[in-house]
Amino acid sequence: MTAADAAAPGATRTAVLLSDGRELIYFDDEPGRRRGEPDRRGLAPVARPPSQLRHDRLTDEWVVIAAHRQGRTHLPAVADCPLCPSGPARETEVPEDYDVAVFENRFPALGVPAVGLPAVGLTGPGEGGPSASGQARRGDRAGPFAGQPGDGRCEVVCFTADHDASFAALTPRRAATVLAAWTDRTAVLGRLPAVASVFVFENRGEEIGVTLGHPHGQIYAYPFVPTPLSAMIRVARRLGRCQHCEAVAAEEAAGARLVASTDAWVAFVPYAARWPFEVSIYPRRHVPDLPALDEDERAEFPSLYLDVLRRFDRVLGVKMPYIAAWEQAPVRAGRRWAHLRLRVFSNRRAPDRLKYLAGSESAMGVYVNDIEPEHAASLLRAAAC
Amino acid sequence: MTAADAAAPGATRTAVLLSDGRELIYFDDEPGRRRGEPDRRGLAPVARPPSQLRHDRLTDEWVVIAAHRQGRTHLPAVADCPLCPSGPARETEVPEDYDVAVFENRFPALGVPAVGLPAVGLTGPGEGGPSASGQARRGDRAGPFAGQPGDGRCEVVCFTADHDASFAALTPRRAATVLAAWTDRTAVLGRLPAVASVFVFENRGEEIGVTLGHPHGQIYAYPFVPTPLSAMIRVARRLGRCQHCEAVAAEEAAGARLVASTDAWVAFVPYAARWPFEVSIYPRRHVPDLPALDEDERAEFPSLYLDVLRRFDRVLGVKMPYIAAWEQAPVRAGRRWAHLRLRVFSNRRAPDRLKYLAGSESAMGVYVNDIEPEHAASLLRAAAC
Numbered sequence: 001m002t003a004a005d006a007a008a009p010g011a012t013r014t015a016v017l018l019s020d021g022r023e024l025i026y027f028d029d030e031p032g033r034r035r036g037e038p039d040r041r042g043l044a045p046v047a048r049p050p051s052q053l054r055h056d057r058l059t060d061e062w063v064v065i066a067a068h069r070q071g072r073t074h075l076p077a078v079a080d081c082p083l084c085p086s087g088p089a090r091e092t093e094v095p096e097d098y099d100v101a102v103f104e105n106r107f108p109a110l111g112v113p114a115v116g117l118p119a120v121g122l123t124g125p126g127e128g129g130p131s132a133s134g135q136a137r138r139g140d141r142a143g144p145f146a147g148q149p150g151d152g153r154c155e156v157v158c159f160t161a162d163h164d165a166s167f168a169a170l171t172p173r174r175a176a177t178v179l180a181a182w183t184d185r186t187a188v189l190g191r192l193p194a195v196a197s198v199f200v201f202e203n204r205g206e207e208i209g210v211t212l213g214h215p216h217g218q219i220y221a222y223p224f225v226p227t228p229l230s231a232m233i234r235v236a237r238r239l240g241r242c243q244h245c246e247a248v249a250a251e252e253a254a255g256a257r258l259v260a261s262t263d264a265w266v267a268f269v270p271y272a273a274r275w276p277f278e279v280s281i282y283p284r285r286h287v288p289d290l291p292a293l294d295e296d297e298r299a300e301f302p303s304l305y306l307d308v309l310r311r312f313d314r315v316l317g318v319k320m321p322y323i324a325a326w327e328q329a330p331v332r333a334g335r336r337w338a339h340l341r342l343r344v345f346s347n348r349r350a351p352d353r354l355k356y357l358a359g360s361e362s363a364m365g366v367y368v369n370d371i372e373p374e375h376a377a378s379l380l381r382a383a384a385c
Numbered sequence: 386m387t388a389a390d391a392a393a394p395g396a397t398r399t400a401v402l403l404s405d406g407r408e409l410i411y412f413d414d415e416p417g418r419r420r421g422e423p424d425r426r427g428l429a430p431v432a433r434p435p436s437q438l439r440h441d442r443l444t445d446e447w448v449v450i451a452a453h454r455q456g457r458t459h460l461p462a463v464a465d466c467p468l469c470p471s472g473p474a475r476e477t478e479v480p481e482d483y484d485v486a487v488f489e490n491r492f493p494a495l496g497v498p499a500v501g502l503p504a505v506g507l508t509g510p511g512e513g514g515p516s517a518s519g520q521a522r523r524g525d526r527a528g529p530f531a532g533q534p535g536d537g538r539c540e541v542v543c544f545t546a547d548h549d550a551s552f553a554a555l556t557p558r559r560a561a562t563v564l565a566a567w568t569d570r571t572a573v574l575g576r577l578p579a580v581a582s583v584f585v586f587e588n589r590g591e592e593i594g595v596t597l598g599h600p601h602g603q604i605y606a607y608p609f610v611p612t613p614l615s616a617m618i619r620v621a622r623r624l625g626r627c628q629h630c631e632a633v634a635a636e637e638a639a640g641a642r643l644v645a646s647t648d649a650w651v652a653f654v655p656y657a658a659r660w661p662f663e664v665s666i667y668p669r670r671h672v673p674d675l676p677a678l679d680e681d682e683r684a685e686f687p688s689l690y691l692d693v694l695r696r697f698d699r700v701l702g703v704k705m706p707y708i709a710a711w712e713q714a715p716v717r718a719g720r721r722w723a724h725l726r727l728r729v730f731s732n733r734r735a736p737d738r739l740k741y742l743a744g745s746e747s748a749m750g751v752y753v754n755d756i757e758p759e760h761a762a763s764l765l766r767a768a769a770c
Contacts, residue, residue: 054656054657054758055657056655056656056657056659057620057628057631057632057657058617058620058628058629058632059613059616059617059620060616060620061616061657061750061751062657062751063657063658063659063751063752063753063754064745064751064752064753064754065657065658065754065757065758066753066754066755067755067756067757067760069753069755070734070735070755070756074738109745109753143635144628144631144632144635144656145635145639145656147656147657199744199745199748199749199751201744201745201748202744203743203744208741208743209739209740209741209742209743210743218744220744220745220749220751222749222751226749226750226751227749227750228444228748228749228750229749231444231445231446232443232444235442235443235444235445243442243443243529244443246442246529247442247443247529250528250529250530254530270441271439271441271529271530271532272439272440272441272442272446272447272448272450272532273448273450274441274448323743323744323747323748325744325747325748325749327748343748345747349455350455353459354594355594356593356594357594357742357747358588358593358594358595358708359584359586359587359588359603359605359708359710360449360494360584360586360605362708362710362730362742363584363586363613363708363710363712363728364584364605364607364611364612364613364614364710365446365611365612365613366446366447366448366449366584366605366607366611367448367449368448368449368451368454368494369448369449369450369451370451370452370454370455371452371455372450372452373439373450375452
């Protein structure tokens, strides 16, 4: 048995290893629980995933090629769910009952074998590699076929052992434990030399492509800074002020798109919303990432976020598919210009209609939104529990 | 009856007006056909669509808000198809039989009433509006809620009167007429003062959100330059050479991702393909847009494109959903750095599996591709007719 090995703010943390060497970390709502039930599956040690990063020189962006994921688990029956706790009848990815469990993805888009942390074996930034100098001028040095192994890390975050629950159904206490897990992973993964940006997100609903029904989110630790993050930093730097801070102030003054707020947080439909239902959740304070949140911000987040998610599920009278995406400052570059934001958006535009990313969105990046943001906000305001 | 009023290269062109004032243009495979069957529906004159452009100041991008489209025609029964020619029993969007018919979208994301061309009533670039100075520094002048009416134009391009056909089933002669129509519309719409960029595309298949089954494509004439186009121009300008020309030469030398070619055109899976099946089709010559193609390039395109589309439909043994997207030079800025490209890509990764744009793609712009580009190319090469 392993005793809790560290305390994440707001939860108790215990790290163990799965039988193939992947790391599993329990985050418990309350201290005092002993952990360490072994993984009895006797899996072969994980190999370095054969994924590749390829540089699209035309646009100066990185693409992940992960052919090994083609055979990943796809919508298994509930009785075969790999995210439920192991029981007498079968072994899963999690050896025992849990509150929140985080582990390395068995079919990672990015990753290297990392036994323990700091992740032994993670390569440093190679010459010409994506993390060598951030985004700037990278394309200048490489040929037309610049690539490198898909270093980084992909983790799965199970929000509850209850297969049939959802994030919106969690207690505020449990949502605080999830926040503690997200915070811990952002801090730990951000210290890995290969990692440039930590992306914490949840895909919910088969309509947006979820392949496992168990309530869970994911973490992608990228070895480069994704384009939307660099674009936002570039704009803020050029204008000399945080555009998120300005948006928060302007939206509070305008009022028409507000959805919910607390002392420390505010949630609104952005003026230029791309999706039929989209909410930006901000700490009012200019904070770069989850580890930088203070105690009050941590304490207030769970009830605000649960409120927003419950409004999503009520606004059209059907369970909503959604993507919840934390925009965090890159690990090293441009941090002072970044402002933590949680974007929650759905591709459902009516009880029987989805929004698709077709030609304009997928090829030109131009979103056409069929619902006026002020209308979406008024529907969400009316969808209180 | 109206005689042909102009000749688009490779087709005969006749423009008429629908009963609500929208323009309809026939492109005929052969000259000599007289056109002018009236629209007998007696529709009320079209009003300016209530769409809005909103500037996302955080990323310096424009979003189209088009709430009136929420009620657009959605998967009608074949007998109610608005794109089939009118007949004795009912009136549609096209008053008579046709080869290729182009008309203003009745539910446009962008548009102003324009009777005849040059489009009377299209507003010029307003102070602070998106086309005033292209992309650069636009955000500096506007407040947090910068917007303007959704000027521009959206057109529907019907490829054939045969409801059950597809682009891949067209004759080369008909594909040449479609190319002539695309070329004509690019030239004509590009002369409108409000238009900064003309995007010609086809969405095919309900799996990517097509709401009308009749074989058709669309044209969006945007009043700004979409982000991927400006990104490509920025990279080429910085490096001092066209990265598309370099990619064409490098792919031909490498060979592993080639799919098909003619003297003037080459088709390959790009090295950093974002989609499971994705092909870039290029004129080898450094050409900015469709109107700049020469006679040989026009003559060779139909057979090459039909070959690629037929490979798509054979590669997995199922009819493939796809997006076909022409990347063209902006109308005014950066033209020398742009290189015409037709991207064709599918969201089908297996006969029974789709690729979804979930968190990594939709929120961070980072694509994870489950099929190695070299493998996709070998499958497409083997899928010859």
